[in-house]
Amino acid sequence: MFSTDDTIVAISTPLGRGGIGVVRVSGPDASRIACELIGCGDALVPRYATFARLRATGGSVSGAFVPDQVLLTLFPAPHSYTGEDVVEISAHGSPVVLESIVRGAMDAGARLAEPGEFTLRAFLHGKLDLVQAEAVADLIDSVTPLQARAAFDQLEGTLTQSIAGVEQDLFELTAKLEASLDFPEEGYHFIEPTAVITAVEHVIARVDELLSNAARGRLIREGAQVVIVGAPNVGKSSLFNALLNANRAIVTAVPGTTRDLLSEQLDVRGLAIRLVDTAGIRDTIDAIEEEGVRRARGALDVADLVLVVLDRSRVLEGEDEAILAATRGRPRLVVLNKSDLQSRAPSMPDAIEVSVLTGDGLQALTDRIADTLGSAPERRDQPRVTNVRHADLLTRARASLTRAREAVAASNGALAEEFLLADLQDALASLQEITGKRSTDDLLRHIFERFCVGK
Ligand SMILES: Nc1nc2c(ncn2[C@@H]2O[C@H](COP(=O)(O)OP(=O)(O)OP(=O)(O)O)[C@@H](O)[C@H]2O)c(=O)[nH]1
Ligand SMILES: [Mg+2]
Helix, strand or coil: CCCCCCCEEEECCCCCCEEEEEEEEECCCHHHHHHHHHCCCCCCCECCCEEEECCCCCCCCCCCCCCCEEEEEEECCCCCCCCCCEEEEEEEECHHHHHHHHHHHHHCCCEECCECHHHHHHHHCCCCCHHHHHHHHHHHHCCCHHHHHHHHHHHCCHHHHHHHHHHHHHHHHHHHHHHHHHCHHHCCCCCCHHHHHHHHHHHHHHHHHHHHCHHHHHHHHHCEEEEEEECCCCCHHHHHHHHHCCCCCCCCCCCCCCCCCEEEEEEECCEEEEEEECCCCCCCCCHHHHHHHHHHHHHHHCCCEEEEEEECCCCCCHHHHHHHHHHCCCCEEEEEECCCCCCCCCCCCCCEECECCCCECHHHHHHHHHHHHCCCCCCCCCCCCCCHHHHHHHHHHHHHHHHHHHHHHHCCCCCCHHHHHHHHHHHHHHHHHHHCCCCCHHHHHHHHHCCCECC
């Protein structure tokens, strides 16, 4: 379905200006196309940078030729990122220059790469498995060092290896059962029912181990939305600024200052948090403020964690009570702000007292945010499942394994190998879908769509 016999080209560095920019060419004609771009007489020397000047290719792809000095490096197949001949062309990082190089390569016969097509080709040529290909996208998208480390571990194959281990155990078990099926007349089981149960339980335990920190893994990979809500003037924007350590939101003594949602990225103990400041929730006849309140309620609905801010220096009012009621039963922290002033609010167990003004209690609040979201320190030696796709497939594998175990337990010694095998093979199929040993075009398309062109 996916063609790999043509040569693709794309700008691999981000859009915009930089000291250098890189155009990547991959495919059987990569070397010839690169030579046409610079008019080289000799072939490029593998893995040596060659300094050259671009020359006009004079082809049909529209746009004026732009001269530049470039460095070309040829990585011959199979020792390249994609497993094909790859030429990386480093030029000055100007979009005008880089686009001209891409046009020149297209004049010489290259096709513009689809999103993620370089990594897709790496997968199709067996340079990476699916877990590693997804890790490339995660690493590029990471915004905290913890996210980057988790992605890098997967790129290095830690998860791949442990899934391969589970797969191997399962494979050995199915082989024995198949042997029993192949010699039915002997009435001989190559493996006894009790041994089957032990073996299946062992595999289940390994899957459980992988699944045990998947929820936290997902949080690492996807980050969390933390939304600050409260009545007007309680200090939401002040808290937002303090947590960000930046003067981002307008703070005034006028209730109803914030009208729109403000959101910023924040690193809390390695977790990528999107912190959202909202308009003070109250009934209002001001049309702008009313829209702000509507947006605040919307943000509340999608939050992974809600920070309900109350003003400790005044008695609780209807608005405060309404917000407390609306957030009851969902992940939230109640923040009693303005602890520098005389307290007039009732004391609340579990609420965190802070004074954004003096900074009192802010560290404790940050710790509570991290704890609540589940950022406990963890063992580095464990492979981490961070991707929901992987977690879902592991869960599916587990369900098939459980069915197999129950079937054996209920069989009273008379093993029905066929049924057992069907369940175990389902489990095996789920595991193989994680690493891509088994994959459909739809799955691949779905995964590589989220890459950008050039990756
Ligand atoms: N004394 C004291 N004043 C505070 C504290 N935090 C915020 N304030 C003041 O409370 C007022 C309101 O602060 P904001 O951060 O604008 O409050 P808000 O909840 O965002 O208000 P709206 O956007 O109008 O809903 C400002 O005058 C702040 O200086 C605090 O810890 N102690
Ligand atoms: Mg505000």
